[in-house]
Amino acid sequence: MPSANSQPNATRRRRSSPDMSAAQRLRLRFLESVVVWEGAVHRQRLVEMFGVTENHVSRDFKLYTGRHPHNLTYDLSRKRYLPTAKFRPQYASGSADEYLAMLRMVCDSGDVRLPGMPAPTEADVVPLTCGGVDAKTLQAITRAITDRTGLEVVYQSMRRPEPAKHSLWPHALVFSGTRWHARAYDLDAGSFRDFVLSRLTVKASLTQDCPEGAPERDAEWTSRVELEVKPAGRLSGPQRQAIAREYGMSGGAGKEKWTLSLRTCLVPYFLHLHRLDSKDRKPFLELADPSLVERHRFPDP
Known part of the structure; x- marks a missing residue:
């Protein structure tokens, strides 16, 4: 099986393929990342991930196996590609952060179809944590x-x-x-x-x-909770409107609201993230139904 610690200079190798489109390179990177972390990959996974046709994905696999013939083997019984003992990622870094970033991209947007990328825009982010996942x-x-x-x-x-x-x-x-x-x-x-x-x-x-x-027997995973969030009542009218724009709320002045449906087990995280689980934290938001806070506390370990 491939090692998660095998991290070649993926950037250098990606730049060495000028005949490959950015979109195709991204699909091959995803292909390798799935192989590293999940142990196998099939065509339909790429079709669903990128919203492309099976013909596109077939060409991707043909290109990949042609360039790197010793990395993958096809399992007829499982109808998927498996890593060989000689597998070494050529496009993916093999890092945990890369795989988790891909998962988060899917969770955030649900659509990762990328057209030709324009020149990069200056941007930066505040890191969420200093450590990482082993x-x-x-x-x-x-x-x-x-x-x-x-x-x-x-x-x-x-x-x-x-x-x-x-x-x-x-x-x-x-x-x-x-x-x-x-x-x-x-x-x-x-x-x-x-x-x-x-x-x-x-x-x-x-x-x-x-x-x-x-x-499927995980009831808090399969069930959902409907939430309605609105600007805090202590805010002025202009402040409420600013919060409504920030969170993409619907409704006119005085009726601004953010409605969403979450898996039951995710509700405590949502409440904590948006400072809705404690009045002492003075959030800019409030729940239409404050009783949700008591009904969805973090469980004791």
Whole structure:
């Protein structure tokens, strides 16, 4: 299997292919990233990700296997490409941050079709955290999600002084707005809950099936909550209008609102991110139904 720590000078290699379009290079980068982290890739994954035809994707795979014949092998039974023992990424960096950024791009926009890129615009961002997710940890979790297998881990909770062992069956990754979590069934707690990736160390794989069955039994993942958010009542009229523009709210003056539907397990993160979980934080927003705060607190670990 490919190593998550194999990180060639991807930038230099990408620039060495002037005959390849930027869009095609991006698709090959995504192809390799999926192989590194999920252990396999099929054509339909690229079709759905980029909104292109199967003919486009077939040409991508033909180009890739022609240029790098020792990287992938086709599994007829699974109808997908697998990495060979000699696999080395040529377009992807192989870093955890790259894969997570791709996932976040999908979560944020739902559409990553990129036309020809114009000249870059000056921009920068405030980093969310200084640390990162361990590459081997992320790889083990994404493989477990793909294969529906379990993991024995050690997790450091912030509500307990010492780390503790857990038997987890992860089924999804969650970005809370500040950091990444694994959504998993926790055998010790007997429930589905979230685990911060950077606080988790994988010790071993578990071959037995999830005691709770399919991920579809995670009620807080499959159910949704409707929220209505509006500018805080303490704001002046012009301030309310400014907040309404900032958050893309609908409704006229005095009736501004932001309506959204979230998975139930994501509601506490949303409330905390937008400072809606405590009146002491004096947010610029408020809930139309304040009782949501009490009904959607973070669960105890």
